[in-house]
Amino acid sequence: MEHPENNEAYKGLVVNAGIEQPSSVNPYLNNRPRRKKRELSVSDYVEGIVKGDVTVLSQAVTLVESVKPEHQAVAQEVIEKCLPYSGNSVRVGISGVPGAGKSTSIDVFGLHVLEEHGGKLAVLAIDPSSERSKGSILGDKTRMEKLSVHPKSFIRPSPSAGSLGGVARKTRETIVLCEAAGFDKIFVETVGVGQSETAVHSMVDFFLLIQLAGTGDELQGMEMADGIVINKADGDNLERARLAATQFRNALHLFPAPESGWTPQVLTYSGFYNLGVKEVWDMVYKYIDFVKDNGYFEYRRNEQSKYWMYETINEQLRDSFYHNPQIEAMLTGKEKQVLQGNLTSFVAAKNLLDTYFAELKK
Ligand code: GDP
Secondary structure, three states: OOOHHHOHHHOOOOOOOOOOOOOOOOOOOOOOOOOOOOOOOHHHHHHHHHHOOHHHHHHHHHHHHOOOHHHHHHHHHHHHHHHHHOOOOEEEEEEEOOOOOHHHHHHHHHHHHHHHHOOOEEEEEEOOHHHHHOOOOOOOHHHOOOHHHOOOEEEOOOOOOOOHHHHHHHHHHHHHHHHHOOOOEEEEEEEOOHHHHHHHHOOOOEEEEEEOOOOOOOOOOHHHOOEEEEOOOOHHHHHHHHHHHHHHHHHHOOOOOOOOOOOOEEEEOEOOOOEOHHHHHHHHHHHHHHHHHHOHHHHHHHHHHHHHHHHHHHHHHHHHHHOOHHHHHHHHHHHHHHHOOOOOHHHHHHHHHHHHHHHHHO
């Protein structure tokens, strides 16, 4: 049949039959030898990081997070070589229950500190839920819309593999790499649940706890906080937020005075409407000056290094024990005996430990 556009009404316009087009997929693609991605050497990583190359930094963080022993070996060397370039930063832990407004706030906080204090900001996270659910609820780039596209920021979600101790150690190591790459402001975000708050507290200079009005009896994490901020102090919620601030101020008297000599402050703000954000950060920087003057800043960082030395030993001993093939083979049997009441827990533990130490001597 003739093409409709070739009829009289379309004089001067002739539509020809098409010709066969070549495939848009390269037919030789599979025949071509695949170029193996060149693996970076330790010095490539270190050089890239120290130059502030964010792609190399990301790759190094991936290495730190990897469970493969060969990756870990390289990662540890990279960290060691980056250590002399690290430490020159302000590290702030930010905690709060889901819904407290952490991501909204971090977006605004991040932009504020970059604007007011310059430099570069890395946002890391410790998310105890990420292992269980395989989905991180923290540190997701899309949750911090403005910061995630800011040229001076680096956002990295929580490492997901392993125990909380393992996850926290990786985040701490990532801090070293970020600092070596010139990030002089580090935020470590976590959800307000016991152990993960302790882990974050053990790697930051200032621990900021985000609370909401109506949770005035919620004391979780308060003993660690250097500052408590009540979010959503806007609109109808303003009065309730102010009342909550008073309640938290009173509750702070229940805790022993902090070693730092600093009296934790309670402030209200609104992340969403960007109200009171400057005051929050003036407080953080005032604290940093205060503890730098009285020597507590140095002291806390040294104590943290000591803590992480022991944490690393504990973690690696545990790993070595539970991954020992002989122990793996015995474990369920012993557990059964204990459950059935045929063996006391102490004897079972002793048998297993004796076996482990004997294995080490072989
Ligand atoms: P996260 O789970 O702690 O990260 O909390 P989000 O930042 O996701 O915030 C939870 C909800 O609270 C969202 O619906 C936000 O829009 C809202 N929200 C956060 N900050 C404020 C605020 O300052 N005022 C008000 N009214 N709502 C806020």
